[in-house]
């Protein structure tokens with residue numbers, strides 16, 4: 670358990686209403702320094718709304734929110750300089766070259782350097798960290814979609830943020846770029862950056878998140894590590910095996926005991942043994958289904 674003094678993000682009973690429609694019905698969660706928190710939920714669940722409120726771009730209807738110790742509705746420039754934001758895509762500055770743009774954007778952060786955090790990030794180091802060294806002198810409009818997305822990430826972290834918001838960061842990445850990006854997020858978290866990201870890619874969530882929050886029906890329907898969530902829902906595991914070439918499948922809530930009995934009964938004849946627990950995808954689909962059909966969530 671982390672020291673409660675390290676809270677970076679605290680959300681209590683957050684509500685959002687657009688016109689007459691309630692989108693967030695009172696959500697609460699906390700994030701700690703160096704934690705990677707992943708926000709999941711179906712289209713329209715309120716992920717972007719939540720993130721925009723935390724970034725100070727959207728005014729909430731009700732509830733308490735503290736981001737790096739400040740209410741985002743009242744955050745000034747010095748507070749904003751401690752945040753990094755990677756939105757869905759950066760479409761401007763096509764005529765600029767990669768290094769030029771990062772140099773310029775980085776210079777805005779220089780006045781916010783502190784003894785502990787030197788701002789901005791050195792441009793060439795940053796370009797290398799996001800895998801754009803070969804393209805540093807290219808015009809932005811000449812970049813491919815994935816390269817441009819890497820630039821979006823570089824723009825989000827050029828000021829060495831203490832808290833980084835990533836909205837579907839790897840959309841359009843090839844598998845290697847995704848792997849490199851995941852390594853980058855792990856490095857940022859190791860250096861104490863707190864990361865809040867949204868994704869629809871459950872494999873990505875499982876690889877990156879220390880904690881997953883699932884939004885459904887305007888509420889947090891689950892909050893825990895990928896492993897904890899799977900256990901909450903994984904009532905039954907599926908055991909598969911063969912005996913003398915014949916395949917068997919059995920569902921049980923007590924897989925270990927079942928496997929023990931199996932070996933007691935058949936000994937070495939048991940082959941191809943597999944125990945499959947609920948995946949994050951199974952868990953996600955079940956929890957969202959429960960939320961949408963009005964069943965109270967699991968926390």
Ligand SMILES: Nc1ncnc2c1ncn2[C@@H]1O[C@H](COP(=O)(O)OP(=O)(O)OP(=O)(O)O)[C@@H](O)[C@H]1O
Nearest residue numbers: 687688692710711712713714715716717718719884
């Ligand atoms: N400015 C707005 N005015 C009115 N309704 C809005 C506005 N922005 C979002 N909504 C509604 O609020 C709900 C939540 O939207 P939001 O964009 O936060 O969802 P999301 O979880 O980010 O979805 P997605 O996965 O599709 O990006 C949706 O039903 C959307 O139609």
